[in-house]
Amino acid sequence: MGTHFGLGVVILAVLATALTEPDVKVICAKDSVRVIWRVGPQFVPHAARFFLGSCMPSKWTLLPTGEGEARFNYKFSDCRFTKQIKGKHIMYHNELSFRPQGRPKPAVFKHPIKCVYKRSDDWVPKFLNPGSGVSSGQSKLVFHMALLNEQLTGVAKSNVIPLGSFMPIWAAVEQKAHQPLLMLMDECVAATTPELHPDAQVYPIIGNNGCLLDSKRGSSMFLPRYHTSAIILYLQSFKFGLNGEVYIHCNLVVWDSNVLDGQRKACHVKEHGSWELLDDPSRSSLCNCCDSVCTPRTRRSSEQAHLGTSFNSVLGPIIIRDEAGSSL
The missing domain is CATH 2.60.40.4100 (Zona pellucida, ZP-C domain)
Structure with a gap:
């Protein structure tokens, strides 16, 4: 059992190393994001272990080269995106992760995803006269x-x-x-x-x-x-x-x-x-x-x-x- 456990650790380390320079494309839309994550053939058996926040890929494609392509198409209201307003900008944050083992085992790789938008000058908060303060x-x-x-x-x-x-x-x-x-x-x-x-x-x-x-x-x-x-x-x-x-x-x-x-x-x-x-x-x-x-x-x-x-x-x-x- 100890040998099997050690081999598992080595495999996880190799997989994590192979993701150090991820091939990720991010397309930010008005209220959603499209992420395309291309990975090597060694990750194809683990297609269900790729995540954007809490979401699995919307589509998984096996390419002719043997590589895999995980596509995520989600609104910012999904996948546990966080919204931040800083100065003149509105930002949505999340992260891609690869979890070869189920929770509570940690992800072996994470990659930040961010969409930044300029806040319109006519943006108005939902309140004008707050009841407190x-x-x-x-x-x-x-x-x-x-x-x-x-x-x-x-x-x-x-x-x-x-x-x-x-x-x-x-x-x-x-x-x-x-x-x-x-x-x-x-x-x-x-x-x-x-x-x-x-x-x-x-x-x-x-x-x-x-x-x-x-x-x-x-x-x-x-x-x-x-x-x-x-x-x-x-x-x-x-x-x-x-x-x-x-x-x-x-x-x-x-x-x-x-x-x-x-x-x-x-x-x-x-x-x-x-x-x-x-x-x-x-x-x-x-x-x-x-x-x-x-x-x-x-x-x-x-x-x-x-x-x-x-x-x-x-x-x-x-x-x-x-x-x-x-x-x-």
Whole structure:
């Protein structure tokens, strides 16, 4: 029996080695994927042991060369695909695997499959006015701020965030009968207390009248707007307040979308390393002051009273966990 067991291990090792450079073709469609996996003759007897996620091949073909071809044609709602929204992109993840032995024996080979799509600029979350989160009225305006789930489809069900992952923070104002308003995050800091006081230790996130300072240190950004009255801060979690309670304090401001300047703006650092204006990249020169001091402007007399209305909002507690830490 020991000899038979040893031979089985050798066979598995040989099969795994033969798959180190797989011949895989991936065709991503609108809501589905087609994967073609060509394998050598030695794998033909194991045709039923190839998988895409939890799915077996839709079709298996024995080629004239003696090779085998496994074809997978499935929707992203099948086979346990995972969906991830990151910045301007939507990604679907899965993996091909070869399991010569049944579960719970592990796969001897895995190969990642990913389809990436650019998120349309007019994509709108399924919610506009969530039933939870922070909200309050001022000057006949109602402000909201909430932590969203990873899919940006609703308010997050958990306030525990792994270190390095992203926290989508949504802020909005209910417009009611007002002219179209622009929601801006004028200033945001993280603190370990729900109230700010002179001696409070804070981590600056947004400052200098709308400059996303944290985008210079990592991958934080503002996501493309789905409406002028809302903004989503895609904030990468940090070590500040690690494993304790963290509160995000923001000064929210409503403004006229046609009157952006150095004082009223939303700026972040993009991939090319320079500051960019969220609402009109062609006017990114308004962000030039983000590395120095953005001076206030004089409000025009024709501007209506509700323009410039601000509201201090607090979101939390949020727990940032270092899941790789030895103390956890």
